[in-house]
C-alpha cells in the first residue's frame with residue numbers, strides 16, 4: 001500500500017534563507033503524525049508545500065498519490081487543511097461557515113445538509129450553530145474550524161497548530177476528535193507546541209531550523225534521544241548547584257521548572273544516590289529526589305541543545 | 313460529465329457570492345451608504361453647483377458684418393458649447409442681456425475684423441458672466457480655444473482680448489438643471505469607480521490580511537471562481553447605483569435617456585468589469601487593506617473625478633494631464649453616458665469608447681488573473 005504522504009528531499013528557500021532544508025519522510029494511511037519544532041522551525045512552510053500552496057524550491061512530495069508541485073489541484077481536492085492563522089470567517093455564523101466550506105468542496109442540496117448535520121452532532125456544535133463565530137470562545141472556534149476542514153471527508157487532513165491558545169480541557173476533547181478521525185482511516189498531519197499532546201501521535205518528526213532532526217514513535221524518540229534515568233529534584237540553594245552540575249560526568253541534561261529541576265543521568269556512571277550525596281554536599285538540604293519518566297520535553301530539549309552546540 | 317463539471321463550477325461561484333452577500337449583510341450600513349451616496353451627491357451637486365460650460369448663451373455683437381466675421385461666429389458655435397441667443401445687437405443691448413442673465417457671454421467683433429485677419433493679427437472681445445467663477449474661467453478658456461482654432465481656419469491668427477469679467481449677482485440655484493445633465497454621467501462613473509475599485513480592493517485585500525485567502529486556496533475553488541464569485545455581488549450593487557443615478561437624474565433633473573440602451577448597458581458593464589479588475593489587481597499586489605485603499609484612491613477614484621471630464625472638461629486640461637486622461641477608463645464611460653443621455657447616440661457613434669472600455673477591462677483581467685496565482689509565493 002502506498003503511503004498517504006511521501007516527502008523526498010523537500011526544500012524551500014526564501015531568498016538566501018532556507019526555511020525547510022532537505023526533509024524526507026513518509027506518513028502511512030490512518031496514521032496520526034506529529035510535527036514538532038520551535039517557532040520558525042519550518043513547520044507551516046512544510047505544510048503549505050504539502051497542501052500545494054507553496055512551490056518547493058527543491059525535492060518533492062506526493063500527497064494522496066499526487067505530486068504537490070505538478071498536480072496541486074488534485075492534491076487540494078483530496079485533503080483538508082486548517083491553517084495556523086485563519087480558519088473561519090468570524091463575522092459569519094457557525095452554520096454559514098460550515099455551509100460555505102461544504103459548498104466550496106462541491107457539496108450541495110441534501111448532501112450538504114446531511115454532512116453538516118453529521119458534523120454538527122459529532123463535534124457537538126448544535127447549541128452554537130446560529131451564533132456568530134467570532135463571539136465563541138477559542139476552543140469552540142477551533143472545533144468549528146476542524147469541522148469545516150473535514151466536512152468533505154478528506155483522506156488526509158493537515159492541522160497547523162490547531163490547539164494553540166486553547167485550554168487543557170478543550171484540548172483533550174479536541175484530541176478525541178482527532179483520534180476519532182484517524183480511527184475512521186483519515187490520515188492526520190498535525191503540528192503543535194504542546195509536548196503532552198504529541199504523545200497522542202503514532203509517530204513524531206522534530207524540526208530544528210528547517211531540518212528534520214528526528215523521526216520516530218514517542219517511545220523510540222525517548223529511548224534514542226533521552227536515554228538514562230530522569231530524576232526530579234527540589235530543595236534550597238538549588239540554582240548554584242545546578243550550574244556546576246551541568247558538565248559533570250554522567251549528567252546528560254539539566255532543565256529547570258518552577259521551583260525544581262529535572263536531571264537526566266546515565267545510571268551506569270552516576271547512580272541516583274551519588275547524585276543525591278553530591279547535591280546535599282552543596283547545601284541542597286533537605287533534598288527531595290523523585291524518579292520520573294523521560295518526556296518528549298526532554299527529547300525536544302536534548303535535540304535543540306544539540307543543534308545549538310552544532311551551530312556554535 | 314462536462315455538465316457536472318460546469319455545475320460544480322457554478323456551485324462554487326455561487327458559494328463565494330453567497331458568502332460575500334452574507335458579509336455585506338453583516339455590515340449593512342455600508343450597503344445603505346453605497347446606495348444613498350449617489351442620490352445625495354446628485355441632489356447636492358445638481359442643485360448646488362454649476363459645472364456647465366456647454367450650451368453657454370452667447371450674445372453676438374458683429375460690427376464687421378463680413379463673410380469672415382460670420383464664419384468666425386459659425387465656427388465658435390459649431391460645437392454647441394456656445395449657442396447664439398442674440399445676434400446683431402448693439403454692445404449696450406448685449407451687456408444688458410448679460411446683466412439680465414439671458415446671455416452668459418458676449419462676443420464682440422469690431423469693425424475692420426476681416427481686414428485685420430488678412431493683415432495677420434485680429435482681435436475680438438469676449439465678456440463673460442463671472443457670477444460663477446468656475447464656469448467663467450472655463451467658458452473663457454473654451455472661447456479662447458475656439459476662437460483661435462477658428463482663426464487658423466480663417467487664415468490669420470485671431471486673439472481674444474483679455475476680457476474684463478462682468479460680475480453680477482445671481483443666485484446659485486440652478487432652476488433649469490442644466491448642470492445635472494452633465495453631472496449625471498460623470499457622477500455615475502465616479503460612483504462606480506469608488507464602489508468597484510475601492511470595495512473590491514478592500515474585500516479581497518481583507519481576505520489576504522486575515523489569512524482566509526490561504527484557506528480558500530487550499531479548497532478546490534479556482535481563482536476565476538473566487539474572482540467572479542466575489543465580484544458578482546458588487547457588480548450588482550454597481551449596476552443598482554447606475555440605475556439609481558439615472559432614475560434620480562430623470563425624475564428630479566429631467567435628464568433624458570435619448571440614445572441606445574444597449575450602448576448604455578454595454579458601457580456600464582464593461583466599465584464595471586474594468587474597475588473590478590483594477591481593484592482586484594491592486595489587492596493582489598498590495599495584499600493589505602490600508603495600502604490598497606491608498607492605491608485605489610490614487611489610481612482610480614481621483615482620476616475618475618478629475619480626469620474623466622466629470623468636473624474639469626478634458627479640453628481644458630493641460631497637455632500632460634490630457635494624455636494621462638486617455639488611460640482613464642472613466643473618461644470613455646463618461647463620454648458614452650453623455651452620448652447616450654444627452655446626444656441620443658447609439659453604438660454607431662459610441663463604439664470607439666466601448667472598444668476603449670473593453671480593452672481596459674481585458675487588460676486588467678488578464679494582468680490581475682496572472683498575478684493572482686493560487687499560491688502563497
Ligand SMILES: Nc1ncnc2c1ncn2[C@@H]1O[C@H](COP(=O)(O)OP(=O)(O)OP(=O)(O)O)[C@@H](O)[C@H]1O
Nearest residue numbers: 014018019037038039040041042043044045046084
Ligand atoms: N513567505 C515567506 N517569506 C520569507 N520568509 C518566510 C516566509 N514564510 C516563512 N518564512 C520564514 O521561514 C521560517 C519558517 O517559518 P514557518 O512559518 O514555517 O515556521 P513554523 O515552524 O510554522 O513556526 P511557528 O511555530 O511560529 O508557526 C521563519 O523564519 C519565517 O520567517
Ligand SMILES: [Mg+2]
Nearest residue numbers: 043044045084
Ligand atoms: Mg507555523
